[in-house]
Amino acid sequence: MSSPIRTASRLLLAALAALWVLPSPAAQLVRVGAAHFPPYTVRPESGADTGLLPQLVEALNALQSDYKFELVPTSIPRRFGDFKQGRVDMAIFENPGWGWKEIPHTSVDMGLEDAEIFVAQRIPNRQQNYFSDLAGKRLALFSGYHYEFANFNADPKVLAQNYNATLTYSHDSNLLMVLRGRADIALVTRSYLSDYLLRNEKVADQLLVSQRIDQVYHHYAILRPEAPITGEAFGKLLQGLRDNGQMLKIFDPYKIAIVPVSHAENAPQVAN
Structure with a gap:
């Protein structure tokens, strides 16, 4: 005849075994x-x-x-x-x-x-004051982004008509437009520009990066x-x-x- 202690031990072991095989709650x-x-x-x-x-x-x-x-x-x-x-x-x-x-x-x-910054081609005598007025400049922007200078209006028609903007889905393309003279200023995130310059060290001296920030x-x-x-x-x-x-x-x-x-x-x- 089993003792109460032995029976309790068997029950405890059975319970522990059952817990061991039960699946954990799904995430x-x-x-x-x-x-x-x-x-x-x-x-x-x-x-x-x-x-x-x-x-x-x-x-x-x-x-x-x-x-x-x-x-x-x-x-x-x-x-x-x-x-x-x-x-x-x-x-x-x-x-x-x-x-x-x-x-x-x-x-x-x-x-x-992070921050949105302005980038232009570096040419002789071009200084930081180049970024202070966007009027008359050709902008390269990322389609769908909300920019502070445009009062966060992301409508492509508004940006094209009011700010002479070309919109793409590639920061690389926008920076290339600046380097090739097809756009005057591109707006990019500081994080993206940091990564871009690591991948394209040879063009670092060809770009003028603004101290002006469009938005944080x-x-x-x-x-x-x-x-x-x-x-x-x-x-x-x-x-x-x-x-x-x-x-x-x-x-x-x-x-x-x-x-x-x-x-x-x-x-x-x-x-x-």
Whole structure:
């Protein structure tokens, strides 16, 4: 006859064995919109995991197991519709002022800053005052971007008519237009120019980079109200990447500043 202690031990072992074979709770899938925005995301529709966003997603997935972040290709103009229709749960490297004001969302300060700068061909006697007045100059811009000098109006017709702008989907093309005299000024992100000059060292002396900044990109994550992760939870994950050094490792090589985070934005923004 078995003793009570032996019976209890068998039951405990059986319970532990059952727990051992039970699958762990599945991670909640968080779909992150990936629009071509170099160097943050580079042609995601091609399936190549290049750019800073794939690195950030990889670091987020390695940090924890409660959520699985997955990239979903979209585009600069299409991302708003994909967000509203629930095709993506989150847009990263955004700003609440870039067309999101009428869309219900929660914004999370990522504590990252980049800048949009002006670049011209370096020629004799051309100085920084060349960038102070854009009137009469031919601009090379990235289609879909919101520029402060244009009051954040991204309408291609407005930019072409009012600012003599040529719009492309390539910063490389815009810089080549400047180098070949087909445009007077290109606007590029500081992070992209840093990467471009590393890849094209021979042209560094041919470009005049403005001290004038069109705008500072203070990056936010934009979350759907129905997203599987809350703004507060996502903010804590970003803090975890700050603490373990991954944020600095990913963004510092591109001269993207790690700055203090404001926690006031982690509240739902509801369309009027």
